[in-house]
Amino acid sequence: KYQYLAYGRVAEQLSDSDMARLAHAIAGKDDGLLVALDVLAMYLHEKEAGPDVAAVVRELMPKVPLAVRRHHQLDFSFKLLIGNCMASPAGQASAKALLQSLRAGFADHTLSSYDFEDAISALFAAHPIAALDELVDTSDNHPRCFIRTLSIEDAHGKNPLANVPLETLISWCRSGDPERWSLLADSIPAFTEGEDQHLAWTDAAQELVRQSPEPIKVIRALVRRLAPMSWSGSRATIMSKRLPLLDAIESALEGEDLAWLGKFREDFERQIERERAWEQQERNPGDNSFE
8 A cells, every 4th residue: 555655756755764764664564675665766766865765775675575576667676776775885785685685596596687687787886896796706506607697698788797897897806716707708798899880809808818817718708709699680690790809819829729719710600601501591491402
């Protein structure tokens, strides 16, 4: 019965302390937690959070039953509440708890990262080191880099790491296991399109290669991303457009590593031709020349 408070700006005139008390009371009701967050998100839609409301959001967010599916835009509400109430040092513990809940849900497949794209981006913006620790780094209990499912070929062009400062990414790599360099290469925006429509490696990709103690591992992670895992139009055309990216990293290699890149290029070119032949067969199913 409190859901109506989230609409029509019913609660916008409440003071910071009154809104905090109301939200806390709603959250204590049966099935009231998500309603309370709905109300808080609408309350903060065009205003900054006061100290009492921010404290309530930090208290309630880690308690949210993330597996619940509702009609409202939970991801959007999370994004607004994280950015407004959890970006300060005071919100770090709450953000970390929320990140751990997300990671656990991704691990047991009760959650999909695509349902929380905006929230994950907001968490990376607010507390990038905590987000890198939980969603990019691996551990004995969670050996998988979960953010990779969002970043490799996101259909909407989003990448939660896109706005993390490069110096933060490099510092995080240096502070942990050497594997972090290649994990990050698997997760960052790897290439970008210029005004001339030609592709180039991003600054982040190039810097990982330059600064990694084992650049070949970073390069191998980067070039594996040239073949799209999801796409629209011709996959062969997309791959052909990405092929010149290999030229840009040849100068960083020598000896066995350079030979490996040459072999990769040959395999990649053959894969392009197979894709092109398959696409031709799909367009002309009566053509039996496809092998």
